[in-house]
Amino acid sequence: MIIKSLDPRVNRSxxxxxxxxxxxxxxxxFETYEVFHQKKRGTQHQHVGIVHAPNHELAMMFAxxxxxxxxxxxxxxxxxxxxVFVTDYDDADIFETTPEKKHxxxxxxxxxxxxxxxxxxxxx
Amino acid sequence: MEYxxxxxxxxxxxxxxxxxxxxxxxxxxxxxxGLGPVLEEDIAFSSMAQDKIGQAHALYQILHELGExxxxxxxxxxxxxxFHCCHLVEIPIGEYDFSLMRHFLFDRAEQxxxxxxxxxxxxxxxxxxxxxxxxxxxxxxxxxSWVKLLGVGNEESHGRMQEALNQAxxxxxxxxxxxxxxxxxxxxxxxxxxxxxxxxxLEAIKPVLHAAHLSIPAEANDALAAGGxxxxxxxxxxxxxxxxxxxxxxxxxxxx
Numbered sequence: 320m321i322i323k324s325l326d327p328r329v330n331r332s333x334x335x336x337x338x339x340x341x342x343x344x345x346x347x348x349f350e351t352y353e354v355f356h357q358k359k360r361g362t363q364h365q366h367v368g369i370v371h372a373p374n375h376e377l378a379m380m381f382a383x384x385x386x387x388x389x390x391x392x393x394x395x396x397x398x399x400x401x402x403v404f405v406t407d408y409d410d411a412d413i414f415e416t417t418p419e420k421k422h423x424x425x426x427x428x429x430x431x432x433x434x435x436x437x438x439x440x441x442x443x
Numbered sequence: 444m445e446y447x448x449x450x451x452x453x454x455x456x457x458x459x460x461x462x463x464x465x466x467x468x469x470x471x472x473x474x475x476x477g478l479g480p481v482l483e484e485d486i487a488f489s490s491m492a493q494d495k496i497g498q499a500h501a502l503y504q505i506l507h508e509l510g511e512x513x514x515x516x517x518x519x520x521x522x523x524x525x526f527h528c529c530h531l532v533e534i535p536i537g538e539y540d541f542s543l544m545r546h547f548l549f550d551r552a553e554q555x556x557x558x559x560x561x562x563x564x565x566x567x568x569x570x571x572x573x574x575x576x577x578x579x580x581x582x583x584x585x586x587x588s589w590v591k592l593l594g595v596g597n598e599e600s601h602g603r604m605q606e607a608l609n610q611a612x613x614x615x616x617x618x619x620x621x622x623x624x625x626x627x628x629x630x631x632x633x634x635x636x637x638x639x640x641x642x643x644x645l646e647a648i649k650p651v652l653h654a655a656h657l658s659i660p661a662e663a664n665d666a667l668a669a670g671g672x673x674x675x676x677x678x679x680x681x682x683x684x685x686x687x688x689x690x691x692x693x694x695x696x697x698x699x
Contacts, residue, residue: 327686328478371481371482371483372483373592374592376588376592377588377589377592380585380588381483381486381487383487383581384487384490385483385486388486
């Protein structure tokens with residue numbers, strides 16, 4: 320039986336419902352590229368996600384539609400995921416005591432009192 | 444110079460053929476939505492199809508301001524013989540190689556047409572041409588990237604792209620079929636004309652095809668794809684229109 324659909328493209332394809340489908344042979348996959356976008360000239364690029372692409376040029380083309388189709392963007396970077404150097408999760412202990420180092424947080428600065436007071440006044 | 448009645452007719456004819464090309468190709472390309480070869484390409488191709496419909500809308504809007512019907516009515520309520528699109532845009536999507544090659548040949552021509560029109564003495568059209576410059580530039584970058592990559596990819600991809608070019612190139616010549624008002628358009632500084640555009644286009648596509656190791660078929664004959672601008676279409680247009688307008692025609696007065 321031929322599959323009937325509301326989608327005329329499916330009907331045109333004349334897909335036989337009873338036919339046994341063989342899974343496709345696995346193909347070579349495109350590489351992944353990390354995508355960074357910049358919202359405004361002079362601001363920092365931010366990582367927004369990945370695309371699969373056959374080369375840098377098309378990675379850029381895909382990144383444009385995946386990650387800048389809504390909202391503002393003035394510039395894109397794409398970097399091969401394999402070109403990114405990463406820390407090992409086994410070494411995550413190098414960050415372990417960081418949360419304790421409160422002296423590095425700007426909360427302890429005197430000016431924070433004034434900022435908090437200003438914020439409270441704004442919310443009041 | 445002051446436009447005469449002939450110039451107004453000429454502008455309308457130019458707008459209709461441009462808008463109809465965009466609408467029909469936009470619809471054709473949207474047939475890939477959800478079926479594209481990879482997710483990223485599916486999204487990019489679908490977005491560009493939407494862009495084309497948006498560009499068609501802007502052109503129908505100018506026509507409306509010149510006294511023609513509402514954009515929706517003009518887009519959805521005409522029959523095939525009232526359309527001015529070229530044959531290239533009517534042909535079914537085929538395999539992805541054909542759709543890509545059509546996208547390349549058409550959008551290269553479109554980019555150059557908009558470039559010429561951005562200097563047009565008919566200001567509403569010049570504004571639209573300038574507005575879409577970046578959009579169309581992206582379409583061309585996308586098309587060029589694929590053509591260059593697949594042209595030299597491997598034996599199969601090269602063979603498929605050459606075959607697609609052999610099929611699409613003669614049809615693409617139909618884009619430049621001379622209209623009835625070429626002289627009027629030129630003398631009023633509205634548009635340089637189809638022959639001029641065709642020459643620019645050939646010069647523009649050659650280096651890309653060369654880089655892709657693809658050759659323009661030698662015996663391409665433009666007479667094959669002529670007639671579209673005068674309402675003579677392939678058998679593929681009317682079924683496309685029936686499908687495209689099916690929902691609209693249920694209730695043309697409905698608010699969406």
